[in-house]
Amino acid sequence: MGLSIAAAVGLYGISFGALGVAAGLSVAQTCALSLLMFTGGSQFAFIGVIAGGGTGAAAYMAATLLGVRNGVYAMQLDAMLRPSTLMKPLMAQLTIDESMATATAQETPDEERRGFWAAGIGVYLLWNLFTLVGALVGNALGNPGRWGLDGAAVAAFLGLLWPRLQGRDPIAVAVASAAATILFIPLVPPGIPIIGAALVSAGVWYLQERRRPA
Amino acid sequence: MTDLWMWVLLACATAFAIKLSGYLLPRSVLDRPFVPRLAGALTVGLLASLTITNTVASGQRIALDSRLLGLAAGAVCLKFKLPYIVVVLAGAVATAVGRAAGLP
Numbered sequence: 001m002g003l004s005i006a007a008a009v010g011l012y013g014i015s016f017g018a019l020g021v022a023a024g025l026s027v028a029q030t031c032a033l034s035l036l037m038f039t040g041g042s043q044f045a046f047i048g049v050i051a052g053g054g055t056g057a058a059a060y061m062a063a064t065l066l067g068v069r070n071g072v073y074a075m076q077l078d079a080m081l082r083p084s085t086l087m088k089p090l091m092a093q094l095t096i097d098e099s100m101a102t103a104t105a106q107e108t109p110d111e112e113r114r115g116f117w118a119a120g121i122g123v124y125l126l127w128n129l130f131t132l133v134g135a136l137v138g139n140a141l142g143n144p145g146r147w148g149l150d151g152a153a154v155a156a157f158l159g160l161l162w163p164r165l166q167g168r169d170p171i172a173v174a175v176a177s178a179a180a181t182i183l184f185i186p187l188v189p190p191g192i193p194i195i196g197a198a199l200v201s202a203g204v205w206y207l208q209e210r211r212r213p214a
Numbered sequence: 215m216t217d218l219w220m221w222v223l224l225a226c227a228t229a230f231a232i233k234l235s236g237y238l239l240p241r242s243v244l245d246r247p248f249v250p251r252l253a254g255a256l257t258v259g260l261l262a263s264l265t266i267t268n269t270v271a272s273g274q275r276i277a278l279d280s281r282l283l284g285l286a287a288g289a290v291c292l293k294f295k296l297p298y299i300v301v302v303l304a305g306a307v308a309t310a311v312g313r314a315a316g317l318p
Contacts, residue, residue, distance in 0.1 A: 002317030008297065008298060009244045011297070011298060011299035012298055015298070015299065015302045018303065024221075025218070029219065031220065032223070032226065033222060033226065034305065036226035036227075036229075037226040037229045037230075038221070038229075039229055039233075040231055041257065041261070042225070044264070045260060045264055046222070046225055047269055048264045048267065049267075050260075051268065052267050052268065052271050053273050053287075056217055056220065056221030056285075057221075058223065059218045059221060059225065060221050060224055060225045060228070061266075062260060062264070063225045063228075063229065064228050064229070064232070065223065065256055065260055066256070066257060066260045066261075067228070067229045067233075068232060068252075068253045068257075069250075069254065069256075069257050070229070070232055070233045070236070071232045071233065071235055071253070071254040072249055072250045073233075074233050074235070074236020074237050075236040075237075075239075075241065075245060076231075076236075077234060077236070077237075077306045078237045078241075078293070079241070079245075079271075080312055088234065088237040088238065089234060090234040091237065091299070092230060092233040092234040092236070093233065094232045095232060123220035124215055127272070128290070134243070140301070144225070145313070146313075147306060147308070147310055148280070148284065148305070148307060148308070148309030148313070149279050149283075149305035149306055149310075150268065150281055150284075150308030150309065151280065151283065151284025151287075151306050151308060151309020151310070152269045152284065152302050152303070153305075154265060154268045154269045154284045154285045154288065154299070154305055155280050155284050155285065155301050155302050155304060155305025155306070156288075156290075156298075156302045157261060157264045157268055157289065158265050158266040158285060158288045158289060158292065158301070158305075159288060159298050159301045159302065159316065160261050161258065161262055161265055162292045163257050163263035164257065165258070170255070170258045172278035173255050173258045173259050173262070174258050174259065174261075174262035175262075175283075176259075177259035177260075177263045178262045178263065178264040178265070178266045178268075180263070181262075181267055182270065182276065183265045184271070185267070185271050185274060185275070185276055186274055186275065186276065188274075189274065190271065190273060190274065193263065193267060193271070194260065194263045194264060194267055197259055197260070197262070197263035198256055198259055198260050198263065200259065201255050201256055201258065201259020201260070201262075201263075202255065202256060202259070204231050204255075204268055204278065205251065205259075207251055208241070208255075209248060209251070213270040
């Protein structure tokens with residue numbers, strides 16, 4: 001944790017807030033996602049589907065599928081930090097990429113615990129503050145197309161994807177998913193191509209698993 | 215608008231339930247070596263699909279327009295390891311400049 005992470009989260013939060021309003025959510029809905037959902041990737045997925053004209057149900061599916069990795073983090077954090085039952089709901093809310101990464105980077109159990117809480121609480125406060133700032137700015141900007149905010153959303157998603165493209169397997173999943181998306185767009189209502197692409201990704205993953213040495 | 219609120223709140227509740235399940239479910243349910251790999255593949259696939267959708271989808275049509283400039287500008291910034299906000303701003307500026315220059 002440090003100033004650089006804080007600055008990164010703040011700026012990321014401003015982007016989310018502005019793009020949430022540009023997608024057609026109200027300021028309150030955009031802020032509710034940050035307060036309650038509190039997992040950046042899923043929040044971006046939700047507004048990304050709405051921005052493309054998708055239904056609330058399709059946005060729900062995309063956000064939920066993207067949130068599956070948080071369940072994996074939670075399981076690993078539960079084994080690592082051994083929290084009391086009372087603390088589990090609070091820890092669950094703060095379980096995100098950043099708190100997981102900070103906790104696992106520490107050496108001793110005490111430091112792991114401190115790392116988790118410092119990153120979780122720090123990011124929660126900054127993320128919500130800057131979501132509100134971004135949503136108000138987005139609201140003031142008005143017409144999203146004029147400011148290129150739809151292009152900003154494209155770059156924002158690419159920025160989330162980029163660091164995960166390490167090695168052949170994830171790149172193959174990304175390429176297959178992108179191709180499936182383009183194929184599905186003319187065939188089914190907005191938002192559904194993203195769900196179809198998720199199924200294709202799971203299929204590619206399955207083929208990769210079968211190739212793995214046992 | 216109320217319909218959208220319902221989906222917002224439902225998505226928030228489900229996101230929390232997924233996180234909480236990792237703390238509460240018996241380890242034998244989730245602790246299989248393939249689970250993190252599947253979650254990783256789903257994450258990559260969904261982000262790739264969202265990137266493409268936001269670049270070329272216009273309702274149920276494929277539309278090649280100034281958003282492609284935003285994608286290219288973002289990729290160049292990421293290649294040079296620039297901060298996230300620079301990537302996002304470059305996407306906005308490239309798209310806005312393309313439109314101002316008369317591209318679709």
